[in-house]
Amino acid sequence: MVWGTEPIYGHFGIDLTGPNGGVVRIDDIEIEDVTAVFHRDLLSRVDVRDFGALGDGSTDDSAAFEAADAAAGGRRVLVPEGVYYLGDSVTMESPVIFEGTVTMPDDRTLALAKDFHLPAYIDAFGNEELAFKKAFQALVNDGNHESLDMGGRAVTITAPVDMQAAVATRTEYAVRRTIRNGQFYVSGGPAWDPDVVTSQASYSASDSKVLSNVVNVANIPVGALVTGNGVGREVYVKAKNVATQEVTLSSALFDAEGTQTYTFTRFKYILDFSGFDKLTRFTIADVDFLCNGHASGVMLARAGLIFHARDTFFTRPRDRAITSIGTGCQGMLVDRCQFLSREGSELAQDRVSLVLNANANDVKLRNNRATQFRHFAVLAGANSVVSGNHFFQGDSASAGIRLAGIVLTRTYCSTSIVGNYVDNCTIEWSNEHEARPDFTVGFSFSALSITDNVFLSSEVAPWFSYLVIKPHGQDHFIGGLTVTGNKFRSINGVIDRVDTVDTSYAGLDMSKGKNILFTGNTYHAITTPVYSPLVMTHSQNTEAGTWLVDTDGQLPFGGRARSVDAVVMKGAIRNGANVAQYTVPYVNTERGGDGSAVHLNWEQAVRGEVSVTIRMD
Structure with missing residues (x-):
């Protein structure tokens, strides 16, 4: 409630307009030399009950809400105490004051055009978790807003949020949208326990991203991590076909030809977009994911372009911070984010989170x-x-x-x-x-x-x-x-x-x-530095027609001495009679047991010092 406190003097009158168009005139109100205590909202809002809303939790009040919004004319709409069932999608173009709450089917949308931020939805639904889902639903289904401002609110999340199910009406979306300025706090509980399924399946390199003849394929969750012999890191179930007993993988397997038993582990994510076939240009900004060791952070859609996470914290994710199970990571941008592990006390080789x-x-x-x-x-x-x-x-x-x-x-x-x-x-x-x-x-x-x-x-x-x-x-x-x-x-x-x-x-x-x-x-504090090209000095103290120049392991990855770019004499090259020689050697490369040396071949036996530039390519 908003009350005026500024002084008001003199005489004035008020016209009050009722819902049926009747006008009541109150004349000659006198307030003299006092601070007015005046409820301005009384004059600047409409009440949904005046348009037939009952707020009994079962009667459909959708039409009453829309009628009140149409009559408001820029004033605020009041939703008094009670539970108001909205059986259809409702768009409120006027600001709304929620003293009561609303309830509506999952596939119906409440769009608050003038109050599109999470605190307004929390007021409307009375539950932070549900309010976030309905606000996200409105963000995607209503074209009037590009971002959902969480208003700095900390939202307690008790179970993974299926973002596509929250939208209910779409499986693809390609308009830029943002969730920003808030916090998700995971409370824990069995809802966050990973689902683990083992199943026999066959693999052929000729169909490199498919498992076939998958036993009990219906039990394998989309988004599950796949492990087994010949399976690389971070291979996920992108899709499944129960009728054909096939599982589509995010990546090929390097050595899994034939039939074996695989393990499928489905981690649980605070925001799970995997129900979307395609999601493009979606941003999460200035959000704190407090996973608390119970939940993972974000799972991306199966396909899409330019997912963007920026200025966001992922604190103590149980298994993963951001996971892609398909190509929803195409053009992904991750900027200025902090990722803080729950496994800081573990030895590096014992950690499992990514x-x-x-x-x-x-x-x-x-x-x-x-x-x-x-x-x-x-x-x-x-x-x-x-x-x-x-x-x-x-x-x-x-x-x-x-x-x-x-x-x-x-x-x-x-x-x-x-x-x-x-x-x-x-x-x-x-x-x-x-x-x-x-x-x-x-x-x-x-x-x-x-x-x-x-x-x-x-x-x-x-x-x-x-x-x-x-x-x-x-x-x-x-x-x-x-x-x-x-x-x-x-x-x-x-x-x-x-x-x-x-x-x-x-x-x-x-x-x-x-x-x-x-x-x-x-x-x-590195015993053997490596270079390519490698410039090294070789000193030959006794006369020889062939000088062996060994790279001593200084070519990268134990490479072979495959070419010589230059041989530069560092002083006179002298023969056994101590007479300077003015010839140059020819080179044999890839000498020695591992090919890491070169031979410098002279016209006669000589000694001296040279700088040799050797390459491994």
Whole structure:
């Protein structure tokens, strides 16, 4: 209620207009030299009861609400105490004061055109969780608003919110919409327990994203994480067909040909968009997801463009912060978000929660901070940009194990990783989402740029490396890699090198490779720095016609010395008679047992010192 307190003097009259058009004149009201206590709302609002609303919880008051709204003429509409059943969708063009509450079917919408913010819906429905669903429903179904302002409210969520079911009327949406400025607080309970199903199914690389002959396929939930032999990380159920006993996967499986038993684990998310076939240009901004170790954060739609999360906190998600089960991550933007793990006290290798994954192309992860998850990002698409992030995955163990911060699962990834703080974790490059992982044609491991990052490790085992290539098939090679301007540093322990090939499934063919640039980096507490091109000095103290120049493991990933760009004499080259010689050598590359050395062949036996520029490509 709003009361006036300013002084009013003199005489005045009031015309009161009733719902049936009658006019009552009250003349000659005198207020003299006092502060008026005057209920202005009495003159500037209409009451839904005056238009037939009963508020008994069962009678349909939809028509009364619309009649009151039509008569308001810019004034506010009052909904007095009571429960008002609205059997149909209602749009209120006037401001509304809710002293009572409304109830309506799930598939009917209440659109508050002049009061479109979450606090108004909380007043209307009397329940924060239901109010959020109905406000989101109005956001999507009513074209008058581009964003839902949560008004800074903290909304307690007791069960996953099926966002498509909340909308009820659409499975696709392509108009820009935003949820902003609020908090979701998860209260816990069995509603958040993951659903786990095991089932036998068959897989063929010829239909690389389908499981066939799936036993009890009806029991497998869409959005479930798939695990089993030959299944890469972050493979999800995108769809299922009960009639044909088929499950559609988000990514291919690298070594699962035949029939086996799979496990399907369906995590529970605060906001679950997986019921949408396609959702485009949707933004979550300035929202705090307090998962409290019970819930995951957001599951994206099965398809769509440019989902955007910005300036948002995901605090203690149980399993995942952001999950894509299809191509709803195409062009995804994640900017200036904080991801805080529930597993900070766990050893790195024992953690199970992830920040995010993406299956489609053109993902941008910028200026985010993530602490102590198993992985920061698993990226299966191409053309991604990862810049300005700090992801930390250390623990307190001495000689501790460190896992991947970023996992790239496409050989030709066309990705830039620039200006990040890569803290106690690795960048891992694999092809675990390829149905036929052996190299046959194409560019193999190519088009990756790692530039101007800070790499730091502490208390790690000597064999730890910051950059790991993990082929899942035979005959792969490096077809394009740039690693420049990075700062590599280990503290509280020296590590052997910054780069390695994980040969768990296969190695790299080092007799191939091109466009490899590994230069301008700095190394601290690293036993063997690596370079390509590698410029090294060789001193030959005794005369020989052939000089063996060994790269001593300084070519990246244990590469072969495949070419020599330059041989520069550092002073006179002298023969056994100490006479300067003015000839130059010819070069034999890929010498030594592993091909990591070169031979300099002279016209005669000589000694001296040279600078040699050697490449692995």
